[in-house]
Amino acid sequence: xxxxxxxxxxxxxxxxxxxxxxxxxxxxxxxxxxxxxxxxxxxxxxxxxxxxxxxxxxxxxxxxxxxxxxxxxxxxxxxxxxxxxxxxxxxxxxxxxxxxxxxxxxxxxxxxxxxxxxxxxxxxxxxxxxxxxxxxxxxxxxxxxxxxxxxxxxxxxxxxxxxxxxxxxxxxxxxxxxxxxxxxxxxxxxxxxxxxxxxxxxxxxxxxxxxxxxxxxxxxxxxxx
Ligand SMILES: C[S@@+](CC[C@H](N)C(=O)[O-])C[C@H]1O[C@@H](n2cnc3c(N)ncnc32)[C@H](O)[C@@H]1O
Numbered sequence: 001x002x003x004x005x006x007x008x009x010x011x012x013x014x015x016x017x018x019x020x021x022x023x024x025x026x027x028x029x030x031x032x033x034x035x036x037x038x039x040x041x042x043x044x045x046x047x048x049x050x051x052x053x054x055x056x057x058x059x060x061x062x063x064x065x066x067x068x069x070x071x072x073x074x075x076x077x078x079x080x081x082x083x084x085x086x087x088x089x090x091x092x093x094x095x096x097x098x099x100x101x102x103x104x105x106x107x108x109x110x111x112x113x114x115x116x117x118x119x120x121x122x123x124x125x126x127x128x129x130x131x132x133x134x135x136x137x138x139x140x141x142x143x144x145x146x147x148x149x150x151x152x153x154x155x156x157x158x159x160x161x162x163x164x165x166x167x168x169x170x171x172x173x174x175x176x177x178x179x180x181x182x183x184x185x186x187x188x189x190x191x192x193x194x195x196x197x198x199x200x201x202x203x204x205x206x207x208x209x210x211x212x213x214x215x216x217x218x219x220x221x222x223x224x225x
Contacts (some may be wrong), residue, residue, distance in 0.1 A: 042213035052081035062153030062177035072124035158185040162194030169202040176224035188218020
């Protein structure tokens with residue numbers, strides 16, 4: 001995994017320095033792209049940046065969220081690209097919940113023994129460029145979503161496990177603004193088979209399509225009709 005990440009990082013840096021990632025048509029937009037080449041997954045970050053630009057260009061309403069924040073490494077860029085929107089941050093901040101681990105094991109998906117407890121709300125907020133825009137929802141998702149009356153234009157679901165990803169799609173999709181985006185991480189990740197299962201179930205039940213990305217661990221993107 002480390003070697004793949006290192007390769008991805010170095011190759012991404014090379015492509016970036018040779019401006020090989022995107023067509024010249026971007027020149028017409030007259031904007032400077034805002035990308036941190038130190039982020040390990042160029043494709044994931046660059047897709048977020050392009051999507052954020054589309055949302056701002058069209059002036060779409062709605063707030064933004066991430067479920068599965070851990071240390072806030074991806075949430076930091078969501079906050080950066082959406083500085084005027086509220087960012088809901090959902091996490092136990094103590095690692096996987098026992099109920100989800102049980103489900104994962106019962107479905108034969110994973111033993112879910114990765115430890116994500118070495119983080120804290122303070123550390124995450126410290127990393128955010130606009131911490132005042134952040135609304136922390138600490139605890140077990142989806143319970144922590146109860147009572148929120150808001151709509152969303154961008155959501156990242158990155159909890160690794162089947163149940164919170166499926167519940168995230170069920171909760172957020174109806175609350176998305178038209179033209180809004182949901183990113184689901186780990187859909188092409190042998191270590192976390194639950195993400196692919198959740199996406200397949202949700203898309204089949206709802207008759208929805210998605211765009212698969214060739215990023216590290218494989219994300220998919222749903223766009224609200
Ligand atoms: C892979 S990490 C997130 C990584 C982060 N998005 C990033 O890009 O750096 C997964 C996180 O999901 C959280 N998580 C998993 N299931 C959860 C649930 N049911 N409720 C709240 N948080 C959950 C874990 O605590 C963990 O911090």
